[in-house]
Amino acid sequence: MTVAACASVSAGLVTYLFRMRYRAGGLMGTSALLCIFVLAIAVGAISRLLPGATAGGILLLLEAVTAIVAFVVGIAIWPMIPRLVGQPTRQEANEANALLMEGQAANRRLIDQLSDLNRDLESRVAGRTAELETVQHRFEMALDGSDISILELDARLVFTWVYNPPRPLTQADVLGRQPADLLPPVEAAELIAIVRRVLAGGAPERFEISFTLGGRQRWFEGFIEPVIVNGSVTGVLTAAIDVSRYKEHEREMRDILRELTHRSKNLLAVVQGIARQSAEGCPEAAGFLAPFGGRLLALSAAHELLVQNGWRGILLDEVVTRAWADVGGTSTIRVDLDGPRVLLGPDVAQNVMLGAHELVMAAAKQPPDRVSISWAMLPDGGFRLEWRMFGTEAVEISDFGQRLLRTVLPVVLDGEVTALDISEAGFAYGVRGRIGPQLQLAQRSA
Template structure:
């Protein structure tokens, strides 16, 4: 027996109540059917339009839902024998739609057993579940990539650091640059990061009072998540080197950073150029330290390899020049 509070105003007509219940069921993407103990249908409400009953035909599971679904429902309901028994079945009805059937045997007030079936449209739920699983797989994939990058940074930084203090200082800076780039990627729903945003992060961190001395020109291109992380790291190395060994701040000599689309041998490419003016003494100091610097490994090997590109890091004509080229497809 069902014992739940149910009340309605006696003055309200049956038609109004019927409209209320049907509207509520539709809003819940639910349908109800009622059958007696012999399986004869007593009531059917709000079934989706995909299921119908030909005029003059006696309703049955197979007549309404078709032979395949109908046979499964008949078998499911046959397993219910006493009041309170219940069973559930989820089916794919075609066109990427999913429905859940909840069957329950109940005893009415007159003592007779009836079978109530609730049909719920689970299509949107299943689509959300698939999307969530895809997102989780993507998170796992990107997390593994990020951990691999961190491991590489830690290993290479240790190789080129003479003391623990030197290692910690360099590693923390590189890790922070990586996390800043990752923040931009995350904020864009993993679409990537714009080049100028990556540059602005590093300029803001290391020369916040002289941001005008690092001038971005050319195109502001949206880079892929992978390219964003590695190019962010390259910009970190370039700006740190400039602050540590260059004279651009003291002498107010601006650095030009250009990002452009160009035609390459195999198709469109992205070209990133860094031009930093140096005095002769600054250039000699920088050249002498390059052989033992992980920064050079990042700029000349790690970054270009990660974006399937090529790079050149040179001192010439009183300038530090860095040029990175990689396929445009890597930014889509």
């Protein structure tokens, strides 16, 4: 019975070892030792069943070997005790399995949440993509067929992106090129200087450039802004607007205005001629023709200056200088001008020109030693003009000039006369006005 039990246990352990030979973990080492131990007991039991005649020394040797094997197994089993103790029980395995199931359920819930978040993110990305496509479509619709070109240059001054290039250029003509490859040397150098300033300082700048493109002169205006990535300027973005048709229209308008000025001067000459012819045979009209012709000449000069300035107005110093230049006999008079760059609107400029003409005519009749003409913008929004003639005690201003200086000029300047008299020091005329659309400080480009 002992041998049968040992054989059964050994067979069971061998079966366990055979089935676990390719699987990790388990009790392979412990099972092998137990199998050896049981086999040793079985061999010992068998040796005792052998007949006494055959036993002798062999039996004693077999029992000794069996005892040694059993002893070795008994010693070798102890290092495996901690591992055996560390093996989980069925309850612990069930609890671990339950925790594992809970973890798997939590992972599935997390996966479901991540899937929901991913679907929401994909939906948002799709929405933003649609919005960007809509914005891009509007951008393209706004620029296609327009006179606006968008170009991007990198820090090497190479065109890296372009949209709606000016005809007849194409994207292939621009991409990978530099301004010097597309523009004349002078214009290219000017544009490159602006781009380098923007790259260095990071401040946008405007530009205006003209060159021949497509067989005709073209004008472009626009601005250059820096492209900033991670706080560093990596290039510039340029928006160029083709203003050629406006420039051509402006040139046509200047030609028309010059022709209108020419015809107006002819008309004034005709009026002057009619007045002269009408005065023949009337000796009393002779004193009328000279001042009348001078006033017509002053109006013609004002009109000519307005045309030259695009009818935007005339600088006050230009009005005074022209008034002195058109009256003979005044070249020896010293005239001092002092004042800022003040732009007179068309209505004010014509009346100021007439008033200056009357004062210059008075100076031509009785030349003073010196004339001082000064003007200034006042802090309260006012304007002051003073016209003084020194070294003369007899200044005669016509009745027309008196009415013009006393009544008309204060009205057009929205102010009042401060002085119009003669004294021992000389003649003085002063008028105040208000700063507004018809009287303002001129910009340097004016």
